[in-house]
Amino acid sequence: MQAKRNLTWRFVDSADLPTCVLEGIVGEDAGLDDLVPDIKGPARFDLSGVARINSTGVREWLRFVEAINGKGPHRLFRCSAPIVAQLNMIDNFRGSAKVESVIAPYYCEACGHELATEVTIENNTPKLPSPACAECGETMALDEMPARYFYFLSY
Amino acid sequence: MLKPGEKSVLVLQSSPKSRRLTARAVAATGAHCVAPPTGEESTQALANGPLDVLVVDWENAALAQQAVKLNPRLEVVLLTDRPAFERYAEDIMDLPMSSMIVSSFVAVPDANDPVATRELVTTVAKLFTGDIFGLEKYMGWGAAIREQEIRASQQAEGIVQSACEDAARSGMPERELSSLGLLVDELCTNAVWDAPVDAEGQPRYADKSRAQPVALAPNEYVTVRYGSDGNLFGVSVSDNFGRLDQDLAVRYIRKCFRHNDQQVSKSAGGAGLGLYMAFNSVSSFVINVDPGVRTEVIGLIRLGRAPKPPAGESLGTSRSLCYFRTKRPKKGE
Numbered sequence: 001m002q003a004k005r006n007l008t009w010r011f012v013d014s015a016d017l018p019t020c021v022l023e024g025i026v027g028e029d030a031g032l033d034d035l036v037p038d039i040k041g042p043a044r045f046d047l048s049g050v051a052r053i054n055s056t057g058v059r060e061w062l063r064f065v066e067a068i069n070g071k072g073p074h075r076l077f078r079c080s081a082p083i084v085a086q087l088n089m090i091d092n093f094r095g096s097a098k099v100e101s102v103i104a105p106y107y108c109e110a111c112g113h114e115l116a117t118e119v120t121i122e123n124n125t126p127k128l129p130s131p132a133c134a135e136c137g138e139t140m141a142l143d144e145m146p147a148r149y150f151y152f153l154s155y
Numbered sequence: 156m157l158k159p160g161e162k163s164v165l166v167l168q169s170s171p172k173s174r175r176l177t178a179r180a181v182a183a184t185g186a187h188c189v190a191p192p193t194g195e196e197s198t199q200a201l202a203n204g205p206l207d208v209l210v211v212d213w214e215n216a217a218l219a220q221q222a223v224k225l226n227p228r229l230e231v232v233l234l235t236d237r238p239a240f241e242r243y244a245e246d247i248m249d250l251p252m253s254s255m256i257v258s259s260f261v262a263v264p265d266a267n268d269p270v271a272t273r274e275l276v277t278t279v280a281k282l283f284t285g286d287i288f289g290l291e292k293y294m295g296w297g298a299a300i301r302e303q304e305i306r307a308s309q310q311a312e313g314i315v316q317s318a319c320e321d322a323a324r325s326g327m328p329e330r331e332l333s334s335l336g337l338l339v340d341e342l343c344t345n346a347v348w349d350a351p352v353d354a355e356g357q358p359r360y361a362d363k364s365r366a367q368p369v370a371l372a373p374n375e376y377v378t379v380r381y382g383s384d385g386n387l388f389g390v391s392v393s394d395n396f397g398r399l400d401q402d403l404a405v406r407y408i409r410k411c412f413r414h415n416d417q418q419v420s421k422s423a424g425g426a427g428l429g430l431y432m433a434f435n436s437v438s439s440f441v442i443n444v445d446p447g448v449r450t451e452v453i454g455l456i457r458l459g460r461a462p463k464p465p466a467g468e469s470l471g472t473s474r475s476l477c478y479f480r481t482k483r484p485k486k487g488e
């Protein structure tokens with residue numbers, strides 16, 4: 001069996017901007033060139049479904065960002081942990097897009113339950129929620145050092 | 156006095172607690188270990204020689220430069236609780252290190268982390284014996300290691316998937332699974348596309364687009380091994396070329412620490428980011444090379460939580476980078 005790497009996208013109805021939902025793996029065959037003509041103006045990108053982006057995928061992504069930059073300003077939201085890792089690692093990964101929110105890992109010290117939850121970013125600052133643990137009711141906390149997980153906000 | 160054949164290790168660390176923990180780990184290898192408490196005694200111990208391995212922290216790193224000048228065969232291990240390669244990469248990479256265990260929690264006062272201790276013991280023992288290959292050296296006894304072979308580039312993704320499935324069964328948290336996927340993906344890509352050279356030493360596939368599948372020749376098959384010991388999930392990827400030299404590895408990783416437009420190569424082949432991304436996905440990254448014969452890259456990911464970093468170190472993370480090379484006697488030796 002040979003799994004095929006792939007990335008899919010679809011546009012969903014949204015109140016303000018056209019919203020594009022990306023899902024899967026951004027790799028050498030991501031085919032993002034095909035998405036460029038569909039971005040006709042400012043858009044929002046839901047990146048919660050991006051499970052992995054590898055080094056060749058980063059190059060594809062940067063090319064895509066460059067191609068659509070002039071049609072912005074765009075917004076990235078619900079950025080998955082792999083996307084956050086790239087935001088922190090790669091210069092210009094977001095281009096001129098604004099990051100509205102990310103998916104962040106939460107942890108319950110009391111029972112060890114884990115949760116991935118959305119954290120919104122306002123005025124370049126993460127608004128960290130304090131969700132109650134679904135298993136034991138204790139308050140959960142971000143399972144990362146904020147300065148590290150949100151490093152991309154510092155440059 | 157050293158007994159015949161006994162190896163000698165000097166530990167230069169400023170914190171008394173770190174010094175004790177480090178000396179205890181080093182002693183586990185059977186080596187004669189000296190851990191002097193003051194600068195004066197350190198200089199004395201360096202001058203006394205003979206010395207096989209020097210373990211230094213950041214504060215004593217300058218002494219390492221000096222020591223390697225005196226004894227070019229000396230192996231140096233940097234063991235420090237300085238956080239994040241991100242911040243200190245440039246300085247760290249300039250040191251004459253065999254191995255860097257950066258921000259290891261062996262080095263953090265009051266943290267005595269068995270995973271980090273094991274890694275230090277393994278590192279020192281590998282430097283002594285020259286027996287450098289094998290994922291097992293980093294895993295507890297009893298770990299079931301699975302082995303798969305890549306004969307064509309399209310098989311790599313299937314291996315990524317099965318490693319992730321095994322890791323999920325081993326209790327790896329969701330977000331570490333995506334790091335593991337990236338690790339296996341990048342290591343396989345590197346071994347399949349970048350390692351193979353022809354008889355003239357010219358790269359066979361390095362300049363080709365990664366979107367074009369390649370079928371490997373038998374001498375180019377890549378071996379992937381992975382498994383969990385309950386504390387760590389480990390992956391090793393080996394090729395038969397042994398071309399990843401320390402300078403190259405360090406150059407790639409270091410280049411990527413600089414946030415600038417040189418990070419990503421725009422050429423047709425790899426993006427030059429793979430090693431860096433693999434390194435960033437793990438808690439320990441080990442490169443074993445028998446030049447011209449074999450490269451084995453190992454990545455280790457913790458299944459549990461790492462001990463908390465020292466207060467005030469907001470970027471702190473436990474991460475190590477070790478490079479081992481098979482030494483062959485030079486002509487006339």
Ligand SMILES: [Zn+2]
Pocket residue numbers: 108109110111112113133134135136137138
């Ligand atoms: Zn709980």
